[in-house]
Amino acid sequence: MHGMTSSERTRPAIQAPRARYTQIADLLRSRIEDEAYPPGTAMPSEPELAAELGVSRVTINRAIGLLRSAGYVKVRRGAGTYVRSIPRIVRDARGRYGARVRGTGAADAEAKSLGLQPRTDYVEIGPIQASAEIASLLHIRSGATVLVRRRRTFANDEPTQIADSYYPWSIAKGSPLLEMDTGVGGSYGRLADMGYVVGYFTEDVTARIASEAECQILDLDSTQPVFQIIHTAWTEEHTPIEVAVHVMSASIWTLRYEWEDQPPPSRRR
Amino acid sequence: MHGMTSSERTRPAIQAPRARYTQIADLLRSRIEDEAYPPGTAMPSEPELAAELGVSRVTINRAIGLLRSAGYVKVRRGAGTYVRSIPRIVRDARGRYGARVRGTGAADAEAKSLGLQPRTDYVEIGPIQASAEIASLLHIRSGATVLVRRRRTFANDEPTQIADSYYPWSIAKGSPLLEMDTGVGGSYGRLADMGYVVGYFTEDVTARIASEAECQILDLDSTQPVFQIIHTAWTEEHTPIEVAVHVMSASIWTLRYEWEDQPPPSRRR
DNA sequence: CAGTGGTCTAGACCACCAC
């Protein structure tokens, strides 16, 4: 079919039962893994690939869409499609929030351990009205005032994470939590100073396709999956004192958890 | 543009800077959330929607592709596109593996608590050659023999999870782990009988687009994200005695973790 | 057999980037 004659043996067989665009995605993926297209370099343009493989540009575009979802390539509009080169970052929940290691920079430490240049930007620190969801997580009434600390973290100037923390205003009002630098021991240190000692943490992890806003902030494609972590710090008396919502690209991060094998505590939430 | 005259006010405005297919996806999503398209029912066909919204069928198809990725709808080839109705299932890692609660059915208990009809199928139980990855996780040499137990779990006959557990053959050989029913206390109970007592667990969580094989087994679209959990059971002496790989649809599951706030143990892996 | 969604193409227009 389609004028395919003697070239049948020389060009890769993009035919047959499986959809062409999936076969092409597999082919391009293998070229990336073999470093025929090395990390950081531009792939051939879509018209070039279309000509090489004997399909329309739309089909190439769709194949590349699969590679984008999987995080293999990143498109720069008008400039070309580039092979990605960021290694995975491990987020060790327990180490991260372990009493010893705390500081301003759990995320920064993770990035640095991989030889990446970390940075954290604060976007907003101040009181707001709690959304229904945040209020429910903090066990306060919807619309009550909460302190929000919105941060963005970067590795080699590439955005890696959105992290928004919320505290009941009754706790945060007039405290060092309103400052950008919360000092030695970080926000949990300051909470402890005020008598709110963390007893345990919970995290609820979901994964979903990134929203449009998240794509903007994290520089993701609109078809890439993200992790959303709802992190809650509880006192021993089972009062939530902080809720943090983290959103991060799933293709960059691995989440690590660790726990002892023992009967769960008598508390039940 | 495009023959749009007096109907401009009556039909939704699909125009303007944003791509049409994203606007259409938003529109359809809101109709699903408002139950204009109730759960379990068929959406209008693609040609119908194309006529209603004044766009080509390809554009409708692309919009529906977004809803599929997000798990809002499920397509039955040749029959139509149906609104999804499965609730989220929470997987509490600690409770799940807590020494008290163990049995054959952690996944089953989770499903049952939501009023869903659980089922677990065993696909394979027997010795195989370890892949490089599994061997590395079990701290044995690549190609060594391991016992694999491959299971599939279901809720209301819909597949929810792939779970493959691996044990060093030196431990598993001739043991009750070769049986389908491992009895009271499950596989960890039998390991303990043999002197391999679990000290702690680790889980490495990633999320990615489902592979073709996983789409088949889990009845997913090829653009939907899945969780992959690498679960390892360790003795107090830091020897891995079981590795389990779980793959599950991200749009169905929420993963829950909980831990005490204390300095991490001295061990470091 | 008619209707459904899956895929593909050629051609087109656009916004954006780099030169």
Added chain:
DNA sequence: TGGTGGTCTAGACCACTGC
């Protein structure tokens, strides 16, 4: 200004479903 990717369309063919 030319090249890049983003999007859209009309028309087509296909496999599959259900009657």
